[in-house]
Each structure stands twice: as C-alpha cells, then as structure tokens.
Amino acid sequence: MNDNWKFAADIDTVREQGVAGFYIEGHDVALYAVDDTIFATENQCTHGEARLSDGFLLGDEIECPLHQGRFNVRTGAAMCVPVETCVRTYPVKIEQGRVFIALHEETASLPRG
Ligand code: FES
Numbered sequence: 001m002n003d004n005w006k007f008a009a010d011i012d013t014v015r016e017q018g019v020a021g022f023y024i025e026g027h028d029v030a031l032y033a034v035d036d037t038i039f040a041t042e043n044q045c046t047h048g049e050a051r052l053s054d055g056f057l058l059g060d061e062i063e064c065p066l067h068q069g070r071f072n073v074r075t076g077a078a079m080c081v082p083v084e085t086c087v088r089t090y091p092v093k094i095e096q097g098r099v100f101i102a103l104h105e106e107t108a109s110l111p112r113g
Pocket of ligand 1: 045046047048049050064065066067068069082083
C-alpha cells in the first residue's frame with residue numbers, strides 16, 4: 001500500500017454517525033457516509049472557526065454549524081452564502097471495512113460553487 005494512504009476510521013463508525021471528525025497525523029478530517037460510500041474533506045470551514053463534522057449532513061451536502069454555509073462533500077464546492085471558498089477534499093478508499101484517505105493528494109478541485 002502506498003504510504004500516502006492513512007487509516008482514518010472503520011466504515012461502520014462513519015455510517016453510524018453520518019458525519020464524523022478524526023485527527024489523522026495532525027490533520028483534522030471530516031468523513032461523510034453518503035450513498036453507500038465515504039467522502040472526506042478538511043474539517044475546518046473555509047468561512048470561520050467551525051468544524052464541519054459538528055454540522056448537519058443533508059444528502060451530499062454538509063451544513064456548517066456556525067453560519068449554515070454548505071459544501072458539497074463529493075467535490076468540496078461551496079454551495080451557498082456565506083461560504084465562498086471550496087473546502088479541500090481527499091481521495092478515499094475502503095478496504096475490508098476500513099476507510100483510508102490520501103492525506104497529501106487533493107481530488108480534482110472545482111471553482112467556487
Ligand atoms: S464558519 Fe462556516 S459558514 Fe461561517
């Protein structure tokens with residue numbers, strides 16, 4: 001396995017919570033259970049000091065708990081005011097019920113949504 005892939009969590013833990021935050025080698029990462037798979041983003045909202053894992057997952061969008069800005073968890077796209085800057089996403093793979101993320105690779109980034 002490529003050293004860049006880091007164990008993040010058991011998939012059952014993420015599914016039970018819907019959205020959950022994990023510290024992985026000093027990185028604050030949010031994992032989301034959507035449509036039988038898992039997505040990962042940076043956990044810090046790009047608008048202020050809030051952890052997205054404390055927000056509400058609505059389909060494939062996470063609503064920030066502080067000002068209710070929303071991001072698409074598949075792409076990181078900023079979906080509505082007040083958020084204007086996309087949140088970083090991470091590649092995810094699942095092996096034997098365990099979720100791994102590539103900490104140092106970004107998935108394709110989109111322009112602000
Ligand atoms: S801190 Fe997230 S929308 Fe303001």
